[in-house]
Amino acid sequence: MSFALHIPQLETERLILRGYDPARDFDRLADFFTSEGSRFFLGPADRYGAWRLACCFVGHWVERGYGLFAIEEKSTGDFTGMVGPWAAETWPEPELAYLLMEDKGGRGYATEAALCARNYIYYDLGWATVASAIEPENTGSIKVAERLGATLDYEHPLPNGGIIHYYRHPGPEALQ
């Protein structure tokens, strides 16, 4: 079985969105997933768990043809987070996911990266709609969704007994 998939490189004013590169990204990704800051993003985990997630991000691209981009800060080259379309098995619909390293917060990076990824979803992948799945206590991510014009659409029960809120983004027509 041979397979090749081109992961595009996208740019915003301050950020580059590109494919995940373990040599450059894994240590910072692992620092994030082993910290309390990852509690809304499948964490916290140990380094093995962080490695699993990183492999899963890559495998997702192969399985779905799209997935999460690594966010790189232009000014420093630092790995800054992950953003992109994500379709976990058994979840109600594909989503626009975003997560930001804790030391890169407060600069509007999540909004800038998610906006770029949303344009990729609408204009490259051709989706007519997208939502972001956010835990109700994750006020930081909710703010980003609201800044992007998304509004609470519905809630979905999680296998662990919790719930997750789907924030619906404005569709491509509304953004024209």
Add this chain to the structure above:
Amino acid sequence: MTLSLDIPRLETDRLILRGPEAADFDPLCAFLMDPVRSAGFGTEKTRSDAWRWFAVNIGHWALHGYGYFTIEMKDTGEAAGISGIWNPEGWPEPEVGWVVFDRYEGLGIAHEAATCARDWAYTTLGFTTLTSNIVPGNTRSVALAERMGAWFERSYDNVHMGAEMLYRHPGPDSLAEGAA
């Protein structure tokens, strides 16, 4: 960047070892969610978690150039298990692993597949040694490792599985001597 996967198709008498395909997910999921059968491998609680493991394996192939093959029965085309080379973060060293799905136990499939995967790692990937990590009490896997010529080397604490026994496989040189 370009993400590339190049997974060979290997053959034994009765089996084909090939890259994972979407249709393999259901039998794999049934295995991963079965707490008894997957106890020695790592159980996944939900279908969503099991899918993540499926994606992890594909990512492992993309990032390392090796991973778990699907074991396909030549006569029926059915997926009978997985076997391959596995090297997660925190593992002491790469290992050869094997899993046989329900209904395929007791047919020597794991032995045939794992021997094939080990040969491939030695001849194509250029590995000079391999291990298998086995949870204490998993006597079937110990018997298989020993049948492959592996021996108990030490016990250690695996980052994911806890206490495990590390079995060392004969290297490519000693296997070649044995065959001569």
